[in-house]
Amino acid sequence: MxxxxxxxxxxxxxxxxxxxxxxxxxxxxxxxxxxxxxxxxxxxxxxxxxxxxxxxxxxxxxxxxxxxxxxxxxxxxxxxxxxxxxxxxxxxxxxxxxxxxxxGEARERRIGQAHGLVNFDTYHRRINAMNFALTHDDGAATDYAGADVILVAVSRAGKTPTCVYLALHYGIRAANYPLTEEDLEHDRLPQRLRPYRSKLFGLTIDPVRLQQIRQERRPNSRYAQFETCKREVAAAEMMFRGEGIPILSTTHTSIEEIASKVLTTLGIHREMF
Amino acid sequence: MxxxxxxxxxxxxxxxxxxxxxxxxxxxxxxxxxxxxxxxxxxxxxxxxxxxxxxxxxxxxxxxxxxxxxxxxxxxxxxxxxxxxxxxxxxxxxxxxxxxxxxGEARERRIGQAHGLVNFDTYHRRINAMNFALTHDDGAATDYAGADVILVAVSRAGKTPTCVYLALHYGIRAANYPLTEEDLEHDRLPQRLRPYRSKLFGLTIDPVRLQQIRQERRPNSRYAQFETCKREVAAAEMMFRGEGIPILSTTHTSIEEIASKVLTTLGIHREMF
Structure with missing residues (x-):
């Protein structure tokens, strides 16, 4: 042994x-x-x-x-x-x-190259993408014209870490829009998202898992009740399907994998930093 | 050719x-x-x-x-x-x-393992670290007792992306504290940082570079003037040296390299996600 x-x-x-x-x-x-x-x-x-x-x-x-x-x-x-x-x-x-x-070329043995050298353009792109993600987190700013991607989901389904990951590693300007209870009363996309249909990507999550996450955040709130989670997730999935928005469950999916699937699905080609 | x-x-x-x-x-x-x-x-x-x-x-x-x-x-x-x-x-x-x-073991050929499988504990640690980084960004919350690391620097020296990177990839609870003009009038550490000396890491930057970054953010402001940048950077470096805070210039350093040096310098051992 x-x-x-x-x-x-x-x-x-x-x-x-x-x-x-x-x-x-x-x-x-x-x-x-x-x-x-x-x-x-x-x-x-x-x-x-x-x-x-x-x-x-x-x-x-x-x-x-x-x-x-x-x-x-x-x-x-x-x-x-x-x-x-x-x-x-x-x-x-x-x-x-x-x-x-x-x-037909000999390699150069320079140490620590891959993640050490910094080129100002690259740095700029990364930092600007990061600023965009943070200012457009959780629906804070909704000027989506400059966004490469808008992740749409109910609260706590994994939008923020995915947006930050996309910004940091691919320089993607990723916004996210949290579906409110009011949004979920309608089957259609919220008005402000409609002009950006080609940039939308829907995240979903197992309601049991969502309940665990919300419970940790706001213990014993209505927000964290299983019934609330179940209803919100079902309504969001129905909206995504009805509107033809691509959809991915984050329940068993790493941040890396979500990010990679978003890029593949929306056909966005970017080198990793 | x-x-x-x-x-x-x-x-x-x-x-x-x-x-x-x-x-x-x-x-x-x-x-x-x-x-x-x-x-x-x-x-x-x-x-x-x-x-x-x-x-x-x-x-x-x-x-x-x-x-x-x-x-x-x-x-x-x-x-x-x-x-x-x-x-x-x-x-x-x-x-x-x-x-x-x-x-003495045959490998298992399961596809997409490295960045695909998700374990709830790991996910939790990552998400909690990310929430910590975002709520403690730019001095927003200053309850530093739960922080693993506190990055200290003048505005726009690279604190935020480094904190987010540390959270996402190492599950580190990284806060950051922006040195204000008032802080920089004194040679000593700001009061609220003093209890956490062992967690502090100072970032600095070439004032020419800082001026470029600030100019893009707030064009033609006093904040973006070269004289302001030069004075702030000099005062911050003097404070770090006087207080024995480790210090790293971000001018030619990638986010990955800054994060890695912070961990090495503060002796923090964490597996990468």
Whole structure:
């Protein structure tokens, strides 16, 4: 019976690439329990030697060989890390040689590039999208002409985190409109949304789950009653179907997946930041 | 002279893993111009065949072999994608066999796992952290006892996107405190921040850059004048140094990198979502 396997994401930059691929790999192994840690900005042999010693100690403590998911581009740094005795998984190594051959170009080993460099245009686009999402959150501002996307749902169905995610990672100007009880008394779209039909995306949620979320927010309110949740969700779904608005349930869906489905469904092409 | 190289991120889930590693790889090749696109939720052979045809057409259009960064776990789907004739980079393949051997366990080929599955605790933590960040944005609420981190800076130095990023990706309860002109007349920390010294992190920015950002927000205001920006930034930096608050310039730093440095500096260990 194996115990707990320590896994380390090690990078010369933020470590986001190493952690993203590492996490994706670990989710494919369901029998092992993992404990993970991250060492970012490991950009010298001295720092790598320190980190290697800590990783080695962790392996001794758990009585098992650690795993290192490594995105450092400097070979000497990687060699120093390998002194830990861990299983070394270098996230770039397998792809560099085929890419160099295909592109007819040698890669440049500059550290911490992927999430470090900042270009002012990109930064601007991101920050402006974020400001848009925050000022257009929860129906606060309703000048939707500049929006790329308008998420529509009852309160607490997952609109805000999705809008913020779309802004942060894709520079999308995402507004959201909370369906009020008054809106839900009618089968038709609220007046102010009608001019923007092609930008609308409806979110829905299991009423049981919605009730849990609302209960935590406003305990024992009418808002949090199961009957209220059930009625609102049913009315919203009926409106979306009647109006031909695309619809997705957030109940078992991560923020990343909701965001990705919104982009795919509305046919919006944007590079991730 | 090579033209533009089309690159496709293809996934049976959101495509975030493929795009993250692919983007990191491409940044290491500086001579080639890339054009990228994403196909998410490619979870059947039929869909893969459609996508392969589009990728093949793109290669013909650009007169160059496309590159596919593929994170589909179903081998038959990958085989169908390879019909595109593209250079296939499978982001998991090189790591599965060493991990299987090391862990003594076969991987499970369940599609779209990394960013798809949702566990209620995780979702809760993320959403609560996000609510915290939004209610504690820009000094709106100042009950800092529950904060993990408090970012301190002059207006428009990058506090809000960093707080939101920390909440979304690490479930960190991140507040931010904007230094007012009144705060900056004193060398000492504002009274209400003093009890939370160990949670404070100071952001600074090049006054030239700050002026550009403020000018866009409130054109030709005193707030956006270079002299104002310069004076505020100098006063804030002096305060941080005098009080021993860690400090980072956001001028050339991405949101990811700021977030990562905050965690590293304050010694906060959290897995990424």
């Amino acid at each position: 194996p115990g707990i396997r320590p896994v380390f994401y090690v990078s010369d930059g933020t470590g986001i690439t190493a952690e993203t691929i590492g996490h994706s790999l670990l989710t494919q192994f369901t029998q092992t329990r993992f404990v993970t840690d991250r060492y970012s900005f490991v950009d010298s042999i001295e720092r790598a030697a320190e980190v290697a010693a800590k990783i080695r100690a962790s392996g001794e403590q758990h009585g098992v060989r650690p795993v290192v998911v490594n995105s450092c581009v400097d070979g000497a740094v990687s060699t120093a890390l390998a002194e830990s005795g861990a299983l070394m998984l270098d996230v770039f190594a397998p792809f560099i040689e085929p890419l160099e051959r295909e592109l | 090579p033209g533009i190289r089309p690159v496709f991120y293809v996934s049976d889930g959101t495509g975030i893993t493929a795009e993250t590693i692919g983007h990191s790889l491409l940044t290491q090749f500086t001579q080639t111009r890339f054009v990228t696109d994403r196909y998410s939720f490619v979870d059947s052979i039929e869909r893969a065949a459609e996508v392969a045809a589009k990728i093949r057409a793109s290669g013909e259009q650009h007169g160059v072999r496309p590159v596919v960064v593929n994170s589909c776990v179903d081998g038959a789907v990958s085989t169908a994608l390879a019909e595109s004739g593209a250079l296939m980079l499978d982001v998991f393949a090189p790591f599965i066999e060493p991990l299987e051997r090391e862990l």
